[in-house]
Every structure is written in C-alpha cells, then in structure tokens.
Amino acid sequence: MYGLMVVTLEPDRVAPAVLSSIDVYRDRKTTGRGPEGKLNLKAQNLAIFLQIADGLDDETWLFHLKNGDIAHWFRDVIKDLELALQAELMGRDDVNAEESRKHIGSEIEQRYILAA
Numbered sequence: 001m002y003g004l005m006v007v008t009l010e011p012d013r014v015a016p017a018v019l020s021s022i023d024v025y026r027d028r029k030t031t032g033r034g035p036e037g038k039l040n041l042k043a044q045n046l047a048i049f050l051q052i053a054d055g056l057d058d059e060t061w062l063f064h065l066k067n068g069d070i071a072h073w074f075r076d077v078i079k080d081l082e083l084a085l086q087a088e089l090m091g092r093d094d095v096n097a098e099e100s101r102k103h104i105g106s107e108i109e110q111r112y113i114l115a116a
Contacts, residue, residue: 046078046108053105058097065091065100083107 041056043049053061064070068091075084086107090100 043073046112049073050105050108053101061097061101065097067091070104080111083111 041052043052065087068088071084071087071091074080074087078084083104087104090103093100095103
C-alpha cells in the first residue's frame, strides 16, 4: 500500500528545499581551503556541507566561521537569511568548534531535512 506525503513549501524556500537532492548551484559552491590554503573541499549543497563540516578539523571550521565564509554562503547562495544570521552570531561568539558545528547543523536539519 502506498502512503501520501504532503509537503507545503513557502515560495522563498522552494530552491533551498531541494538542495539535499540535486546540485542547484553548480557555479556557486562553497570552497573550504582552511587558514593555510591547504584544503580544497567543495560543498555543492547543504547535505554535502554537513558531511564536510563534520569532518573538518576545528581550526579550519573556526577559520571559516569567524571569517564569515559560512554565513556568506548561506546568505548569498542558499538564500537563507535566518541561517546566515545564526552562522554570523556563532562566528562572533566565543564558542568552540564542536558547539558551533552542532548548532549550525541543528539549524539546517530543522529547516531542510524532513523527518522519516
């Protein structure tokens, strides 16, 4: 038997809502190089961003968070001003990498990941 799932999308959330399944922003991905320019990690969507964020060393994560790179990507590419604000606030605070990663990951999951 088949079930029916109804999803209501707000007009300004249509493009971000599909980010976990397709590469919408091929030309506007975020690239993490780290403080010494050694890395070349690319996140084409929020699902990949979460995977990369989970595997980054603390120094690289905090470098991009405090430099505003994460907030910039959320604001200008993902088009989520609220998520960008959360990243900006975390970057301004004196938080550790684990706490900030967990908070931003939770914000993404609340907005974009459907419960099974």
